[in-house]
Amino acid sequence: MSVTTVISNNQIASDIFVLTAEGDYQGEMGQFYMLRGWDQFPILSRPISIHDIGEGYISFLYRVVGQGTELLSRLKPGDFLGLEGPYGNGFPVIQGKVALVGGGMGTAPLYYAAKRLLNSDAYLGFSYEAFRVEEFRHTTGQTKVNIGGYIVDDFDPTGYEAVFTCGPLPMMRALATKLQGTSTKLYVSLEKRMACGIGACFVCSCATTNGNRKACKDGPVFLAEEVDLDDLNSH
Numbered sequence: 001m002s003v004t005t006v007i008s009n010n011q012i013a014s015d016i017f018v019l020t021a022e023g024d025y026q027g028e029m030g031q032f033y034m035l036r037g038w039d040q041f042p043i044l045s046r047p048i049s050i051h052d053i054g055e056g057y058i059s060f061l062y063r064v065v066g067q068g069t070e071l072l073s074r075l076k077p078g079d080f081l082g083l084e085g086p087y088g089n090g091f092p093v094i095q096g097k098v099a100l101v102g103g104g105m106g107t108a109p110l111y112y113a114a115k116r117l118l119n120s121d122a123y124l125g126f127s128y129e130a131f132r133v134e135e136f137r138h139t140t141g142q143t144k145v146n147i148g149g150y151i152v153d154d155f156d157p158t159g160y161e162a163v164f165t166c167g168p169l170p171m172m173r174a175l176a177t178k179l180q181g182t183s184t185k186l187y188v189s190l191e192k193r194m195a196c197g198i199g200a201c202f203v204c205s206c207a208t209t210n211g212n213r214k215a216c217k218d219g220p221v222f223l224a225e226e227v228d229l230d231d232l233n234s235h
């Protein structure tokens, strides 16, 4: 594990924070790091997607949902942060136009994808409060936002070579249905519960057309046609 220093840890919406740490880190779009902002307990580090990487910094966008993320939210500039990674199999590099469709915290990995792709649009859905929308607007061709409704209803797949999605399973299932019969490839990022993050414990196992795969190592990104979205639950 590398230990780095927190540059900032800003609350940007209810329970939502952006944590930025110092260093020149590597990572592909859709990959994640295991974060640890504490000493001994909880024992397990927590998986958080790469939200942004730039010269001298790496950022994570996270929601406080339990003990680990609550401890992360208490970090102050100058505090130490443990990082392991980058882990996982991320989104592929696509030459054509890509639609980034995210729901809630699922928007976290899509911002880094928007920065890495030459030609993308973003479709961002939120239950009640939007965040990071301006950052997406500055990085994509167009950014559509839906608050309180269904972002998939606002999405027309025409003209996209691929769709990258992350967020609630019902949203990803609705997208898969919408793309049926088109040539547009759908890549889903699955946020299964994880323990080791490196393929050693089988906690994150999920059924695919190629047998059982580990979301932490073989994923978290899979081609939607390889996984049975109806058979998945989020944990």
Ligand SMILES: Cc1cc2nc3c(=O)[nH]c(=O)nc-3n(C[C@H](O)[C@H](O)[C@H](O)COP(=O)(O)OP(=O)(O)OC[C@H]3O[C@@H](n4cnc5c(N)ncnc54)[C@H](O)[C@@H]3O)c2cc1C
Pocket: 032, 046, 047, 048, 049, 050, 061, 062, 063, 064, 065, 066, 067, 068, 069, 070, 105, 108, 109, 190, 191, 192, 193, 194, 220, 234, 235
């Ligand atoms: C590959 C990957 C990337 C992720 N990227 C991000 C990210 O960029 N930003 C972010 O906010 N979160 C992300 N998550 C989810 C994040 O890891 C969990 O929210 C976090 O581990 C919860 O830790 P905790 O100790 O705060 O909560 P816990 O006390 O462990 O759990 C609190 C609640 O959150 C639920 N929960 C815990 N883990 C998950 C999970 N993986 N998926 C759904 N629900 C969960 C639990 O069931 C419980 O209800 C990612 C998860 C994975 C697997």
Ligand code: FES
Pocket: 193, 194, 195, 196, 197, 198, 199, 200, 201, 202, 203, 204, 205, 214, 215, 216, 217
């Ligand atoms: S989290 Fe241990 S195998 Fe995936």
